[in-house]
Amino acid sequence: MITTFQNVKLRTGEVVQSSIIHTPEPSWVERIISMLAHKGEPWNWQNSTILKEQIEGVDANFYVLHRSGMPFANIMTVERQGVGIFGHVWTAPGDRQKGASSILMEQQMRDFRQRNGRALYLGTGNQIAKRLYERFGFCEITSRSGLMAYAEGSLHQFEEDYFGEHYTSSARIRKLGWRHWPAACPLFMSRSPGIARHIGMGIIGLGTPEGPLLPFLQRTEEYPTAPPQMMLLELENGAVAGVASWMHDPLWPDTCLVDLYCHVNFWSHGEQLLESLHIPSVSQYIAYGDPSCQAKNDILHQAGFTQTATLPHWLIGRGYDSAVDLLLFTKFQT
Numbered sequence: 001m002i003t004t005f006q007n008v009k010l011r012t013g014e015v016v017q018s019s020i021i022h023t024p025e026p027s028w029v030e031r032i033i034s035m036l037a038h039k040g041e042p043w044n045w046q047n048s049t050i051l052k053e054q055i056e057g058v059d060a061n062f063y064v065l066h067r068s069g070m071p072f073a074n075i076m077t078v079e080r081q082g083v084g085i086f087g088h089v090w091t092a093p094g095d096r097q098k099g100a101s102s103i104l105m106e107q108q109m110r111d112f113r114q115r116n117g118r119a120l121y122l123g124t125g126n127q128i129a130k131r132l133y134e135r136f137g138f139c140e141i142t143s144r145s146g147l148m149a150y151a152e153g154s155l156h157q158f159e160e161d162y163f164g165e166h167y168t169s170s171a172r173i174r175k176l177g178w179r180h181w182p183a184a185c186p187l188f189m190s191r192s193p194g195i196a197r198h199i200g201m202g203i204i205g206l207g208t209p210e211g212p213l214l215p216f217l218q219r220t221e222e223y224p225t226a227p228p229q230m231m232l233l234e235l236e237n238g239a240v241a242g243v244a245s246w247m248h249d250p251l252w253p254d255t256c257l258v259d260l261y262c263h264v265n266f267w268s269h270g271e272q273l274l275e276s277l278h279i280p281s282v283s284q285y286i287a288y289g290d291p292s293c294q295a296k297n298d299i300l301h302q303a304g305f306t307q308t309a310t311l312p313h314w315l316i317g318r319g320y321d322s323a324v325d326l327l328l329f330t331k332f333q334t
Contacts, residue, residue, distance in 0.1 A: 001025065005107060008065070010098040017069075018107060021062040023050050032062055035071050036088055042214040047088075049221075050078065050178075057081075057179035057238070059115075062088075063108045065100050073100035075108050081238040082118040083162070084182025085210050086138075086150070089129065105136045109150075119151040119158050121185035123208040142319035147189055147206055159190055163263045167235040171269055173276045176213075176220050176230040184209045184232075184240040192264045194293035195317035195324050200247045200259045205317020216245065227278035233262065233269050241266040244273045246280070254283040260296055267295035274303055285331040290315060290324045297327060305329035 003020040010016060021028045029051045033044055050060045057080060065073040072095045076088035091100045112120065122138065124130055125146050134140075138148040139155065151158040163186070174180075188197060188209050197203045201212030216230045233242030242262035249255040256279055262270050279285070287305055289297045297307070307329050314326035 002028070008103050010095075010100065010103075012098055014098075016072075017066050018103065019064055019066065020107075020111065021051075021064060023060040023062070024052055024054050026052060028062070031069070031071055032064070032074070035064075035074060035092070036090060039088070042211075042218060043088075045218065046214055047076075055178045057177075058182065061108075061111075063104050063111075065104060073104055075101075075104045077108065077112065077120060078182045079117065079120075080179050080183040082116060083186060083238070084120060085185060086120040086122040087210060101132060102135075105132065109136050113152075117152070119149060119155070119162075119186065121147070121149050121189055121208065121210075123147050123210070141189060141191075141206060145206060145319045147208065147319065149189065159186060162186055162237065162239050163190070163192075163235075163241060163265050165265045167237065167239070167241070168266065168268065170236040171233050171241060171266060173269070173273055174232055174234045175228045176216055176232060178217065179238070180232050180234070180240050181210075181213055181217065183234075183238050184213060184243065187240050187243070187261070187263055190263065191319075194261055194296060195290045195315050195320065196288045196293075196326060197261045197317075198243065198245070198259045199288050200245060200257050204315055206319035227280075231273060231276045233266055233273055242269055242273050244270075244277050246277055248280075248282075249286060252284070252286070256280060256282050256285045258285055258287040260287070260299065262296070264295075267299070270295065270299045271302060274299060281333060283333050285333075287329040287331075289327040289329060291327070292324060297329075300329045303331070305331045 001022040005018040007015045008018045060078045063075045064071040073091040078085045138150045141147045149155050188203050189206050195205050230245040232240050235241050244260045246256045246258050249257040260274050287300050309328040311326040313323040316323045
């Protein structure tokens with residue numbers, strides 16, 4: 001479905017069209033993929049999938065400026081129950097400095113509020129983009145991190161409600177699906193304890209799973225009958241409160257890297273979440289922890305892992321000012 005707004009005027013005086021492409025919308029697949037092709041993979045696969053397929057539980061929109069159907073500026077939002085990803089902000093080089101991004105952001109944020117959206121998350125290393133996002137209500141989660149969020153009310157209050165302990169009894173373990181892609185952002189970008197959050201996805205300290213989750217989703221779709229590499233703890237409100245995964249270690253042969261992370265209110269489900277993984281039989285398993293999250297370390301011990309090494313002051317997590325020890329856990333096949 002397409003929602004077309006009134007024509008808008010760029011700073012140059014040129015009048016162009018403005019529309020929302022509500023996915024799925026096959027007629028816009030090639031146009032949007034062509035506009036964003038510079039992003040490469042897995043983003044082209046991600047854009048193609050959500051534009052072509054009806055994905056249950058996911059609300060995805062592309063806000064575009066175009067000339068008679070040929071887009072030159074874009075913002076994408078992907079949400080699960082009003083919470084999720086703000087991304088793919090792009091203006092063609094020849095159309096920059098004309099106010100396109102500001103026009104789109106004004107329309108996108110107005111639409112988000114009208115739909116009773118709750119929170120959006122993004123990551124940027126561009127200071128000009130950062131100032132634009134701040135103008136429309138985004139705040140940096142921690143100083144100099146490049147991680148930003150917009151929430152109706154305060155971000156702290158949103159997270160308190162989103163990860164409320166009253167959801168504990170209704171939490172369920174689920175296989176990774178597309179609905180978890182936007183919903184995982186609040187977990188990994190929260191101030192919940194834990195620096196070694198997900199080594200396999202490269203998330204140390206606060207971090208966005210927007211890109212790192214896509215290879216796991218690709219594998220899930222390409223091999224639907226294979227044992228899942230990732231299981232998640234899903235709350236009644238759609239939130240992801242925990243993640244457990246395995247992958248073949250990129251450094252060591254016949255070794256699986258095991259990751260586990262939960263929001264502080266939901267470590268009571270951590271042991272069951274880890275047990276839900278069907279990890280291949282290999283010679284050895286490796287996992288990482290840190291002293292700031294003892295609940296995780298305890299669960300690894302209970303699962304048969306032994307802490308075999310400590311790398312002092314090894315980790316400086318994104319969003320944190322000081323280094324912490326990295327704890328190495330191993331387990332051998334018996």
